[in-house]
Each structure stands twice: as C-alpha cells, then as structure tokens.
Amino acid sequence: xxxxxxxxxxxxxxxxxxxxxxxxxxxxxxxxxxxxxxxxxxxxxxxxxxxxxxxxxxxxxxxxxxxxxxxxxxxxxxxxxxxxxxxxxxxxxxxxxxxxxxxxxxxxxxxxxxxxxxxxxxxxxxxxxxxxxxxxxxxxxxxxxxxxxxxxxxxxxxxxxxxxxxxxxxxxxxxxxxxxxxxxxxxxxxxxxxxxxxxxxxxxxxxxxxxxxxxxxxxxxxxxxxxxxxxxxxxxxxxxxxxxxxxxxxxxxxxxxxxxxxxxxxxxxxxxxxxxxxxxxxxxxxxxxxxxxxxxxxxxxxxxxxxxxxxxxxxxxxxxxxxxxxxxxxxxxxxxxxxxxxxxxxxxxxxxxxxxxxxxxxxxxxxxxxxxxxxxxxxxx
Numbered sequence: 001x002x003x004x005x006x007x008x009x010x011x012x013x014x015x016x017x018x019x020x021x022x023x024x025x026x027x028x029x030x031x032x033x034x035x036x037x038x039x040x041x042x043x044x045x046x047x048x049x050x051x052x053x054x055x056x057x058x059x060x061x062x063x064x065x066x067x068x069x070x071x072x073x074x075x076x077x078x079x080x081x082x083x084x085x086x087x088x089x090x091x092x093x094x095x096x097x098x099x100x101x102x103x104x105x106x107x108x109x110x111x112x113x114x115x116x117x118x119x120x121x122x123x124x125x126x127x128x129x130x131x132x133x134x135x136x137x138x139x140x141x142x143x144x145x146x147x148x149x150x151x152x153x154x155x156x157x158x159x160x161x162x163x164x165x166x167x168x169x170x171x172x173x174x175x176x177x178x179x180x181x182x183x184x185x186x187x188x189x190x191x192x193x194x195x196x197x198x199x200x201x202x203x204x205x206x207x208x209x210x211x212x213x214x215x216x217x218x219x220x221x222x223x224x225x226x227x228x229x230x231x232x233x234x235x236x237x238x239x240x241x242x243x244x245x246x247x248x249x250x251x252x253x254x255x256x257x258x259x260x261x262x263x264x265x266x267x268x269x270x271x272x273x274x275x276x277x278x279x280x281x282x283x284x285x286x287x288x289x290x291x292x293x294x295x296x297x298x299x300x301x302x303x304x305x306x307x308x309x310x311x312x313x314x315x316x317x318x319x320x321x322x323x324x325x326x327x328x329x330x331x332x333x334x335x336x337x338x339x340x341x342x343x344x345x346x347x348x349x350x351x352x353x354x355x356x357x358x359x360x361x362x363x364x365x366x367x368x369x370x371x372x373x374x375x376x377x378x379x380x381x
Contacts, residue, residue, distance in 0.1 A: 062090025117348030143170025166311025298373030
C-alpha cells in the first residue's frame with residue numbers, strides 16, 4: 001500500500017468553497033482570482049506571437065526580453081539591480097517559484113519559520129524536502145509580525161524564513177522597520193528568505209511595497225517570487241518569476257529545469273511587449289483601492305467588524321462579537337443560505353486556530369461586489 005508523503009493534505013479550501021459556490025449558485029468571493037478578463041491588447045499580443053512561430057520551448061531561464069523587462073522594472077521602481085541573464089528566472093507560476101526556492105535550500109531536518117496565517121502551499125513544500133515547519137503566529141487583527149516570537153523561534157537549525165507581503169489573507173504590508181528588524185535577527189546566521197511578493201503592486205493609502213531585496217543585507221539571502229497572473233489579471237496563464245542573487249539563482253535553476261523546464265513561450269513574448277508601458281502595472285493600487293473602498297463602504301451596513309486592508313485584493317472581517325460559530329461552519333452557511341462564498345481563515349493555520357475571521361476577495365466587477373454586499377447586508381446571524 002502506498003504511503004503518502006503528505007498524509008494530512010486533502011483538497012484545498014479554495015477548491016472546496018469555489019465548488020460549493022457553483023453548486024449553490026452563490027457569488028464566489030472565496031478563491032483569489034480576478035472576476036474580469038485581461039486587457040484585449042495583451043490577448044492580441046499572444047495571438048501575434050502564436051501566429052509568428054513562437055510556439056516551441058522557451059529558454060529554460062525564460063525569454064530574454066521578459067527577463068530584461070523585469071530587471072528594468074525592479075531598477076526603475078526599487079533602485080535595485082538584478083542581472084537579467086544570471087539573476088532573473090521565468091517559471092510556471094509563483095507556486096513553482098516558491099517550491100523551487102524552498103527545495104534549493106532546505107535539507108533534511110532544517111527548520112523553516114512560517115508566519116501564520118500562511119498560504120497553504122508553503123508547508124507541503126517544506127515537508128517534501130525533509131524540512132521541519134516552525135509556526136510563528138502573526139498579531140491579530142492587523143497581522144503584523146511579533147518580532148519577539150520570531151527571535152525566540154530562531155536557533156542553529158533554522159535555515160529559512162517564509163515572508164509574504166502584502167500578506168494573504170491579512171493584507172498587512174511590511175514596513176522598513178520590519179525589514180531592518182529581520183536583518184538584525186539573521187545577521188551572521190546561515191538563514192535564507194523566500195519572499196512571496198505576488199501582490200507587490202496592490203497596496204493602498206499611499207503605502208509602498210518594500211520587497212525584501214530593497215534591504216541591502218537581505219537581498220543576498222532572498223528568493224523574491226512574483227506573479228504576472230495577479231498583476232495582469234491572467235491567473236490562468238500560470239506565469240511567475242524569481243529574482244535572486246547569482247549563487248542562489250544557480251541552485252534555483254537546477255530545481256526549475258527538472259520541474260517544468262520552461263514556461264509557455266508566446267505568452268512570455270506578449271508580456272515582454274505589454275510591460276513596455278509601466279502604467280499597465282503601476283495603476284493597480286488605485287484600481288483595487290476603489291474596489292476595496294466600495295466593498296468596505298458596503299460592509300459598514302453589515303454586522304461585521306473590520307479595518308480596511310493595506311494591500312492584496314482580500315478583505316478580512318471579524319464576527320466574534322456576533323457569534324461563536326466556527327469560521328468554517330459560518331462560511332459554509334453563508335454560501336448556502338445567503339449566497340456569498342468566503343474563506344475561513346482558520347485554514348491558514350496548521351492547528352486550524354479560529355479567530356472568527358472570514359476572508360473575502362474583492363477582485364470582482366463592481367456590480368458583483370454590490371450584489372454580494374446587498375446579500376450580506378440582509379444578515380446571517
């Protein structure tokens with residue numbers, strides 16, 4: 001009988017809630033993908049490259065023009081240099097980038113600090129590589145980092161720290177103080193960082209995303225993993241990337257070449273052309289802030305308690321002052337009885353810790369959000 005390498009892993013909550021939403025004809029604010037299409041010009045570019053014989057394997061490291069665009073963007077926005085040939089790699093989605101980064105540095109018995117609530121792909125990748133997850137809870141309700149807890153978790157076995165900013169599900173955006181504190185904690189230690197930056201352009205209220213590599217000490221230890229899918233409304237294309245110093249990139253690519261080897265070719269060329277105009281990604285903060293504000297204004301007419309999210313396209317709400325029902329049960333009941341699907345945040349904790357918080361995705365057309373708000377305002381308690 002086959003012994004599972006991941007005996008406790010089942011179907012993800014995102015699949016479960018999306019299926020439940022479909023089964024009950026509910027508005028799906030659970031799974032994190034845009035409810036609208038990408039711009040037609042980007043589709044036209046894909047067609048152009050498909051029709052001009054760009055349909056064979058791309059280079060393992062990615063199409064050169066796209067790697068150059070990423071390096072140029074990073075220099076322009078963050079004043080940080082990466083060599084497009086030796087330090088930028090295009091991969092098949094941010095999940096692959098995260099997995100390959102973890103695989104590159106984690107060995108049997110190495111400890112990996114996971115800041116919870118954490119996206120569900122981190123822990124399985126750690127365990128598959130023989131690593132030992134060490135869980136550190138973020139502060140609730142703002143999901144900021146408790147640096148005393150992180151300091152207590154670090155020991156000679158610590159090999160890696162997983163970072164996610166802007167944070168999913170909480171929306172917290174790391175500050176310069178956060179970066180400085182992390183640098184102080186791991187200085188002179190053999191510890192690496194994998195940074196999940198997929199919501200890098202989705203920050204609000206004039207805040208700025210501060211990638212880990214913007215700190216000169218942290219850059220040398222960091223695999224920065226990003227997603228074109230979140231930025232350009234093309235999650236189904238599954239195209240991501242990794243920025244890392246040359247020595248780390250060499251190890252990363254050894255893993256990548258035996259995971260997917262290369263990523264879909266015509267879409268890489270299309271993205272390279274599309275990114276020529278920076279306004280096509282720099283507008284995202286304003287675009288999503290309008291949706292966040294619309295959603296939060298409507299939430300004021302519900303019984304939920306919340307603070308507007310700082311980043312990402314997720315809004316968390318608290319209901320513990322209204323009910324002690326489990327977040328999973330409430331999410332199911334809301335889907336079936338009200339017709340709005342959400343995600344219970346307990347699924348982002350290894351011990352299913354229940355803070356009575358639900359996560360909604362507001363990356364939807366305004367009319368969809370307005371309809372969902374109308375249903376939520378009718379009440380569930």
